[in-house]
Amino acid sequence: MVLNRVRAVFLDLDNTLIDTAEVIKLLKSKYQYKEGEADIISEKVQVKFSQECYRESKMSITDLRISHWEEAIQETRGEMANRKLAEECYFLWKSTRLQHMTLSEDIKNMLTELRKEVPLLLLTNGDTQTQREKIEACACQPYFDAIVVGGEQEEEKPSPSIFYYCCDLLGVQPGDCVMVGDTLETDIQGGLNAGLKATVWINKNGIVPQKQSPVPHYVASSVLELRAILQKIDYISSVSA
Structure with a gap:
């Protein structure tokens, strides 16, 4: 896979990691x-x-x-x-x-392969201590070029400012980035607010969104579908350019 039009991918951390x-x-x-x-x-x-x-x-x-x-x-x-x-x-x-809180081998492999083609950034909302504990517990640092915790910024998702901060970290423009997450109100709405190239909603449980919910560009039942979706986004971008 070679991505030419997608310059960076932002991924959320908390997609069904809570275990009760x-x-x-x-x-x-x-x-x-x-x-x-x-x-x-x-x-x-x-x-x-x-x-x-x-x-x-x-x-x-x-x-x-x-x-x-x-x-x-x-x-x-x-x-x-x-x-x-x-x-x-x-x-x-x-x-x-x-x-x-562990990353499956499939997800580790996917992130490793993706990172060969495009910078990856972990973007998570929440209290600094709580989110840093999660990041350390799942040992995900090696799979990302940068990690941004909302609690350490002036504003969190869905505010555009935190997305612009992420773009500045990686030296890319919002219109070249893709946001991937499981929460419509923060991940998807935030990506739309910031004018990103595309948003990908991970809808693991087949939830039917409410009518007033933000509408993602793409929907996947698993984050493992991301590589194929990015290829599609990249292809559509190249054709429409």
Whole structure:
């Protein structure tokens, strides 16, 4: 594969890397939660993570995320807040999440091959400490030319400014770059806001987007489809040039 028109590819980190299986087991075995309750709590927490505004919170990231577990348990069970249980869930989730954060051999190979043709940049939103822990845990640094964490910048995705910063790092123009991510509201909307060449939405679970959601240029069920999509983007760009 030789890419001539795509000058850089930005990839998001958090595409289904959060693992709550061990917490679900804890709630069922130690606290005798019903089958559905533990699953609902887990789902509620993941939604809260995706919507959190840690920049606007006066709490530390640890306290903020413990509060997510506390709220999810309270909302699901309809009982008094249980801070101790929320803390136990959070720290178990954090430790197991980091243990499970590994890049598959297929993804490592894909990134290695892609990087021979085009610069790759990891672009992730979130608190600096949290995101740097993830990056270290999955040992992804060798596969990217640069890593940008939203919490270390003035603005995060979907603000155009962070995309322009990434372009400056790699010495490329927005119109020559492709954004790849699993979140329409940040990854795809951000790429559109910044005027990138294309956006690729990784829709692993076959989600049907809401009508008002941003529309990506391409949709894939797996990031492993990226090489073929980039070839298509590059070909269309060369033909229309």
